[in-house]
Amino acid sequence: MSSIVGRGAVAAAEQSGIDLLMIDDDADLMRLMQRASTRAGHRFVGVADAWGALDALSRQTFDLLLVDMNIPGTGGTEILGEIRAAGHSAPAIVLTGDIGSVNLDSLRSLGVVATAEKSSDFERLMRAVDEAVRGDQAA
Template identity: 35%
Template structure:
């Protein structure tokens, strides 16, 4: 999942970027409200973490413009404005959720996971595909009950494939979801991670098939 953080506090912005990246997300970070619409014109995001008190255009103005333009990207407001009127204004402007500062990072991570489940059509924090089960909270995959040792990137690629088991996931979709502005992540890198995952999945009853000219598809046997 690709996340855009819009936060002008350098300490908090850096902390959010590092924390969410450690959770397996591709994270870009902006500090100025005037740059948000341009960034969204060139890149698709799965979630925006939006501060309201920004230099340039305010977060609320950014949100209103997004919805006016028909952009339905999910927005989680993260702000120090904790008044009832502020929360109502943010939600009425089109925000999907609202968190006030200070907040605990584990709670924020849980809220972000909710958006990830909505995106993949999964109501529960456990994604199951054949003999595989993916705990999106603990970031752990098991095959036939046995834990698989996977890197953060391998987990993220497998999560996309499991959420769409039986359907094609293109290389470009994987790159767009998992790459950030400052990351060296390409279609060639996707091939490397898929190769590693195929080795990890041997004997599990699950396999990653190449659909030539399109991408990859996870095929599974019944648990």
């Protein structure tokens, strides 16, 4: 299963050891992401809703957020708005089942740096994390 995470993600993680917060109600994807992130050297926290996200953010600083756009009860845009209103500025990657329905430019004001399709190749999601890590290191 070592093929899940590309070499670039591992190299970036070794340099950064970032703290990831994933906000998603898909338990299977959450488990996959936790395993891959931990294997890559990241510290991972997963929550299923906005309240869990705000609670986690009140206790810890995160370097990157992975946010599902379609969480039941509260959408990803609303969750990101609440997170920003609470003063948290970590960049975010938006996860969606329909990448065509997401306009990245309209989400940039909420700190979104990339989008990733949930049903696509899992390695592509890890590359998006890697690119966000490298972009953060370059800043």
